[in-house]
Amino acid sequence: MATSRRQWMKENLAVATLAPTFMTPNKVKGYSVDEVEKRLDAQNPIEGVEKQDLPTPALLLDLNRLENNLATMNEYAKSQSVNLRPHAKTHKCAEIAHRQIAMGALGVCTATIYEAEQMDKAGIGGILITSELVGPNKIGRLVRLTKKRPDTMAVVDSAEHATQLSEAAGTAKVDLNVLIDIDPVGRRTGVAPGETAVELAKTIDRMQNLKFCGVHGYSGASSHVVGFDARKKHSIQYMTPVIESFRKMQRDGLPAEIMSGTSTGTYNIDPALGMTELQVGSYVFMDIDYRIIGGNGENTELYEDFQQSLTVLATVISQNYSDRATLDSGLKAFATDRDFGPEVVGYRGVKYRFGGDEHGILTLDEPDPAVNLGDKVELVVPHCDPNVNLYDRMYCTRGNKVVDVWKVIGRGHG
Structure with missing residues (x-):
């Protein structure tokens, strides 16, 4: 058999x-x-x-393998003229973050405010927190972190949440940097792409003490699609409306400078769509989950x-x-x-x-x-x-x- x-x-x-x-x-x-x-x-x-x-x-x-992975991703990003802001939720390690930044990364992404606080304590800046921080506890900690590190960024996916951030920032006399979180497909967090996202961006841009910086869009469903061609088709299908929303914001005169997203599985697909920075994370370690999705080289099985x-x-x-x-x-x-x-x-x-x-x-x-x-x-x-x-x-x-x-x-x- x-x-x-x-x-x-x-x-x-x-x-x-x-x-x-x-x-x-x-x-x-x-x-x-x-x-x-x-x-x-x-x-x-x-x-x-x-x-x-x-x-x-x-x-x-x-x-030796870690250093090879860091160099491989760094060289690819340079070849595509795209920035790196790797996701530290993967490694949760200051030594790796320092090495990523020393090689040219803008900073790191984190999934939680606690991860961001720990990265800050380790001397890491340029932090983008990619999950919504809602409620007095997390918003208060975001305000404190931004006071210390003004380049900190957070994501928002509703006017109600944005209002909470604006009010807290005004009370603390600080400006918070925010990206619109657009949902490509997963219905986990994020606003729908298109006019809904653009209108939310306009609303945020008018709010006091909020600085609108761009778009966060992550198609997690694309990252582990088996087979490179199928994965490419999936990512293009679901990330294109996100990036078109980003471009519409720019055409409408909004200060949308950052288009952030991408996974280790789509790092060699999404830059061509118009990303300005990549949030790749698992590439530093790899695992079975990624090994079995198949590659774009001679070995399409692994x-x-x-x-x-x-x-x-x-x-x-x-x-x-x-x-x-x-x-x-x-x-x-x-x-x-x-x-x-x-x-x-x-x-x-x-x-x-x-x-x-x-x-x-x-x-x-x-x-x-x-x-x-x-x-x-x-x-x-x-x-x-x-x-x-x-x-x-x-x-x-x-x-x-x-x-x-x-x-x-x-x-x-x-």
Whole structure:
């Protein structure tokens, strides 16, 4: 019986994405989290800490692959004369944000006011908060942040919300920068494109203490359409009315300078439509969810524009049966919002399934190499954004060596 496309991807994805890394418990020092971080603080470069020394489950970041991803996206944006304002909701990491800005990004996007506050504390400016901030708590915090960083921007999708922002800004004697949030297709947030959006922009432009800056439009439904041609058709269909609304605002004399949006899945589609900046996020890490959408190059089955830099390190804690082994990494170690789980790296004949809160089950079918008690196993995550949100830190590696620890900030709060 012929192997289906889905079966082929499932069986070969993990082996294709990362070079094999086999770690056995020989000569393992077994540092605790505090001990590892103490060593990292005391030494530069770090000596003697390797992946097999880490407590598990641990979030790993391959710095060589991260740096390649940053450079690839930066070079593409330059070639298209489009700006980058990457979405920090993916990495929630000041060190990555600083690197993005050092390479030319205008700033970062965040999904929450708390993420924005944490980025500000880390010295990151040029922040665009891409979810509506409604109610006294969030609006008050936006006002305070804008007083500190006047280039902060927020989104709005109704006159009622805009009025709340205007009144709060007037009381605080500050001007708030706002973008109209236009809904391409998802009906999650955003005003409908066309005259409704243009009229809202005109209303906002007349309000006191609000500075209208342009349009935010994100077609999340386009980002994971399988097949490049189908994805391109989908994004053009739903983003064109958004961008036409933006252009109509400009023709009507409104100060619409920013057209912000785009995902990692449509980064090489949307610039041609008229975007002025890209909010790409997942490209820094990648995940299974993106790998299976297919690319525009020679390999149309797998999306390989960017490398898999993020994995979870787990330990084999039980192996009493020939056809299965148990890891110490289960539902609490991986995001579970997709209909597929993580993929094991560097093994053939080994598949993962969830085995509970703390446990994952490896099913073994003539595994190559063999799976033994105490082995450290790396797994590619299903969905990188919520997976990062499960961890306080990511261990930065080059090969088997751990060279740094970066904190995950802005997680778990509104």
